[in-house]
Amino acid sequence: MDSGLMDLAELEIKAAEKAAARAGGQDRLSGHIVCDGLVRIFRTEGVEVVALQGLDLVVDRGELLAVVGASGSGKSTMLNILSGLDEPTAGVARVAGFDLLGLSAKRRLEYRRKIVGFVWQQTARNLLPYLSAQENVSLPMKLAGSVKRDRALELLDMVGLADKAGRRPDQMSGGEQQRCAVAVALANDPEVLFADEPTGELDEATADEVFGALRTVNAELGVTVVVVTHDMNVAGQVRRAVAIRDGKTASEVRRSARIAADGTEEHVTEEYAVLDRAGRLQLPAAFVEALSLRDRVRLNLEPDHVEVRPSASGEQDR
Numbered sequence: 001m002d003s004g005l006m007d008l009a010e011l012e013i014k015a016a017e018k019a020a021a022r023a024g025g026q027d028r029l030s031g032h033i034v035c036d037g038l039v040r041i042f043r044t045e046g047v048e049v050v051a052l053q054g055l056d057l058v059v060d061r062g063e064l065l066a067v068v069g070a071s072g073s074g075k076s077t078m079l080n081i082l083s084g085l086d087e088p089t090a091g092v093a094r095v096a097g098f099d100l101l102g103l104s105a106k107r108r109l110e111y112r113r114k115i116v117g118f119v120w121q122q123t124a125r126n127l128l129p130y131l132s133a134q135e136n137v138s139l140p141m142k143l144a145g146s147v148k149r150d151r152a153l154e155l156l157d158m159v160g161l162a163d164k165a166g167r168r169p170d171q172m173s174g175g176e177q178q179r180c181a182v183a184v185a186l187a188n189d190p191e192v193l194f195a196d197e198p199t200g201e202l203d204e205a206t207a208d209e210v211f212g213a214l215r216t217v218n219a220e221l222g223v224t225v226v227v228v229t230h231d232m233n234v235a236g237q238v239r240r241a242v243a244i245r246d247g248k249t250a251s252e253v254r255r256s257a258r259i260a261a262d263g264t265e266e267h268v269t270e271e272y273a274v275l276d277r278a279g280r281l282q283l284p285a286a287f288v289e290a291l292s293l294r295d296r297v298r299l300n301l302e303p304d305h306v307e308v309r310p311s312a313s314g315e316q317d318r
């Protein structure tokens with residue numbers, strides 16, 4: 001049995017329970033983060049770049065989601081909007097009841113201070129070099145005027161750094177610094193944690209530890225976690241990974257555990273294409289190439305599935 005995955009299942013149940021308690025009941029569990037038809041167009045020197053082309057995404061309260069995609073697919077653009085640093089050109093972006101389109105400066109500040117926490121790829125952006133781990137975690141509390149005794153140590157303990165509380169960033173490894181950054185991001189008890197390539201500068205084993213810390217805080221605090229990465233292998237670290245392609249959500253990988261006919265537990269990884277509200281979906285590039293699909297395809301409705309066939313030869317140019 002894959003004990004790692006069992007842990008994942010247990011952690012997810014725990015995270016959902018904590019999130020429900022935090023939200024005041026199961027009925028408020030859905031749609032903690034909602035992107036609907038999100039569009040972001042950049043205009044520079046007369047050139048238009050459509051970075052997000054109608055992106056749809058719903059993340060439930062208490063979920064831990066990975067967003068994966070190649071360079072230039074729009075991940076950072078989405079994260080900048082969700083973290084309140086940038087505004088969408090059109091569409092809906094809502095987090096914890098905050099509508100991020102047309103937020104006043106005051107509400108934006110409140111959103112960034114209280115609702116969301118961030119972990120950036122560059123460790124230097126997350127931690128102050130001359131402060132110890134504990135001081136780094138305490139700083140956001142001080143700035144918000146709400147220092148809670150022992151909270152910094154509790155958070156450091158949660159990310160496995162209880163014994164490193166007195167160390168400065170240059171006395172910690174890259175992975176430890178990123179785990180410390182997770183504790184800093186949670187100092188003011190945000191509802192949502194965004195992490196942008198938090199393991200981008202780390203080797204695989206160290207990256208696993210950082211993911212372990214993200215899973216733990218998700219389960220212990222019920223905080224909704226969104227991790228953006230170009231590392232497709234990350235899908236194995238979470239139960240839900242959404243892939244972005246060309247500024248839209250294209251596919252989704254879900255991992256789950258189920259009991260097989262012989263009573264043993266088996267673990268299933270299933271990949272789904274994302275269907276938007278207009279019924280559009282994107283075929284995986286490998287499928288398109290395998291059958292040389294081009295321009296038009298034939299669709300047949302079968303009792304329990306839809307068939308996609310290449311158009312007959314010669315049909316393409318008629």
Ligand SMILES: Nc1ncnc2c1ncn2[C@@H]1O[C@H](COP(=O)(O)OP(=O)(O)OP(=O)(O)O)[C@@H](O)[C@H]1O
Pocket residue numbers: 042043044049050051069070071072073074075076077078230
């Ligand atoms: N401020 C900007 N001005 C003009 N174009 C931009 C701006 N920011 C992003 N873009 C463009 O938007 C598209 C999406 O970029 P984005 O940074 O969101 O991708 P990404 O998936 O995060 O890539 P990476 O993994 O390399 O960070 C790219 O074509 C990029 O060049």
